[in-house]
């Protein structure tokens with residue numbers, strides 16, 4: 272789902288991320304860890320062409336799209352619909368005067384989920400149960416409402432939340448809503464930047480549980496940026512450790528965390544409470 276080769280990202284000529292190789296397969300979770308300023312977020316945003324001030328070189332393929340040469344239109348098609356970005360404080364990205372249900376409905380319509388057949392309709396939420404034998408998929412208002420309610424319930428939120436405004440929900444609910452939106456859109460890849468850092472421990476566990484379940488049940492690919500090695504150990508298959516823009520160590524999560532080879536990785540592990 273994600274293939275990165277020889278990625279270099281520069282701001283004003285300064286190299287801030289140098290990633291020779293990064294692959295994330297279907298159903299896999301890869302985590303990028305490292306301290307603040309090590310280039311994790313820059314790497315993540317580059318994958319969707321969302322680092323506008325940066326000079327980016329190398330090869331990036333996401334869901335079959337060559338990100339560095341794709342047209343803006345092609346990039347818009349994969350952003351949100353096939354590849355969802357879950358940020359640290361999703362509430363700030365939500366329009367304050369609009370109910371969550373309205374926001375979600377707009378996003379689904381924009382990407383053709385629930386549209387009339389023959390009009391580029393997509394089923395949303397990636398579930399095979401959404402398609403009938405003829406391939407005709409979710410259409411009409413009732414169908415759209417059902418896709419929305421199912422997605423919200425998949426992240427253990429009550430469907431009543433769709434009637435609320437962004438300021439009426441907590442940070443954890445906002446993060447789960449962002450994941451629900453990804454599910455409703457039928458996203459195949461989630462890019463998550465510190466997805467649990469603003470949350471208390473109980474909610475963190477819930478969000479991690481949701482992400483794990485999505486991987487197992489829907490084959491979702493997950494690329495996670497985090498400085499939280501405890502979180503990473505519970506969810507990631509593979510880990511990349513970044514320091515000052517460079518990948519200093521990478522490998523299976525269990526191996527890197529149990530037997531770190533680089534002194535910096537050892538330092539990060541020793542800093543764990």
Ligand SMILES: Nc1ncnc2c1ncn2[C@@H]1O[C@H](COP(=O)(O)OP(=O)(O)OP(=O)(O)O)[C@@H](O)[C@H]1O
Pocket residue numbers: 282287305306307308309310311312313314324498
């Ligand atoms: N738009 C920008 N313009 C110039 N420099 C930038 C920009 N965005 C990030 N940088 C620089 O790139 C480097 C890497 O930043 P990045 O945000 O990728 O690190 P990070 O590892 O994600 O850190 P954090 O955990 O604090 O988010 C930093 O030195 C930062 O100052």
